[in-house]
Amino acid sequence: MLQVSSTFDSGNGDLVAIDGDEVRLTIRPDAGDKHLQWFHFRVAGAKGRQLRWVLTNASRASYPAGWTDYGACASYDRVHWFRVPTTYEEGELRCEHEVEGDVVWYAYFAPYDEERHQQLLGWAQEQPGVSLECLGSTLDGRAMDLLSFGAEDGVPCWIIARQHPGESMAEHLIEGLLQRLLDPSDALAASLLERARFYVVPNMNPDGSARGHLRTNAVGTNLNRAWAEPSMEASPEVFLVRERMDQTGVRFCLDVHGDEGLPYNFIAGADGVAALPDAIHRLRDRYEEVLETACPAFQRVHGYPRAAKGEANLTMATNQTAQRFGALSMTLEQPFKDDANHPDPEVGWSPAKCAALGRAQLDALAAVLDAL
Ligand SMILES: [Zn+2]
Structure with a gap:
């Protein structure tokens, strides 16, 4: 059973749906509703699975060109952040990742909380x-x-x-x-x-x-x-x-x-x-x-x-x-x-x-x- 949360410091990513190994989320816009691109959320329960997560409103990002040649940041200890394969297709940012920890954090860039x-x-x-x-x-x-x-x-x-x-x-x-x-x-x-x-x-x-x-x-x-x-x-x-x-x-x-x-x-x-x-x-x-x-x-x-x-x-x-x-x-x-x-x-x-x-x-x- 996957559990997804962004209810923590600098968190951003609202859960839309979980379907098998796929998690679908939206990025919450900044106050003022003009900007969005930062994301930072965690997924529990995916260890050993080929997790796929999708940011469904990535095309609304302030700089959609930022998604090209971009790899999302991931971490198991919140100290070492590594990149995971990420694609931008059909207006969605998609990531496939074979998860090795009980909980994995993802972010647009290594957070500074x-x-x-x-x-x-x-x-x-x-x-x-x-x-x-x-x-x-x-x-x-x-x-x-x-x-x-x-x-x-x-x-x-x-x-x-x-x-x-x-x-x-x-x-x-x-x-x-x-x-x-x-x-x-x-x-x-x-x-x-x-x-x-x-x-x-x-x-x-x-x-x-x-x-x-x-x-x-x-x-x-x-x-x-x-x-x-x-x-x-x-x-x-x-x-x-x-x-x-x-x-x-x-x-x-x-x-x-x-x-x-x-x-x-x-x-x-x-x-x-x-x-x-x-x-x-x-x-x-x-x-x-x-x-x-x-x-x-x-x-x-x-x-x-x-x-x-x-x-x-x-x-x-x-x-x-x-x-x-x-x-x-x-x-x-x-x-x-x-x-x-x-x-x-x-x-x-x-x-x-x-x-x-x-x-x-x-x-x-x-x-x-x-x-x-
Ligand atoms: Zn700036």
Whole structure:
């Protein structure tokens, strides 16, 4: 007898029917009903069976192209996540998997759940010189947490992640980045801490994360379209962070995301911000060059088309912070799929690789920090 559940932190997947070894589910839309793609559910009782599960409303996904050349993530211990054969046919996402455990979890990408988020904050605040500041509350009553550390009068560097809550790879990256930055035996980290003041928001959208959303907060706001005019009613997460940014100033801002379609790691800059000096645009190039060397999983060939000067969408964090502060602002994108330049059918793009890319950000930042 199969039992299917998504009633847990960041769960998403409503059971429609069980028929023999086949489970049919639908993805529950985000608040606001405009987006869906994140799924995360478990199946019990399938050990030794050839399980087939089907997401019947996959064609309604925000990015149906994300299902092409995609393998769903599975785990028996919720630590190691591996990919399982997945196809997108006739508007449905279908997976066939010979199950080896009593319970198996499936997800769009390796989850980064609320408990792990709290553990990360707890670990970080115990490191020397780290402050954990609560900026206020989300609409569901969760804390908007900010970690700050480094030189009091250092260059203000902001790193934020997971405005889009289904992009759990963003917080995996932050974990690697924080672990290196706060490693007292890492000389590069130590030299950055002497020159910079870091402000890190590991999760910009804790409500959406816990609710199992792809893209929005508790009331259906896409936070990365709320930076021009954030409000405490619709986008308190952005309102609180932008308000704090106004106090600290910003010279560097990295906004970490995941991309459903492109099987690459890449950066999108603030090309469309007309007021941004050419010197800052050149620093962005320098940052990318060093990052590519420090972590070959990052590449510069594939990415979004660059916006023409003067055509920046100022509702997005990267453009708003570039315009508002004249900062070197960048959006870092990682794949849900695999890194097509370094294919790894077993795990695809994975939490360990996210963390390594996070650690490599320090090499790139070190190359531009003194010019900021
Ligand atoms: Zn995103």
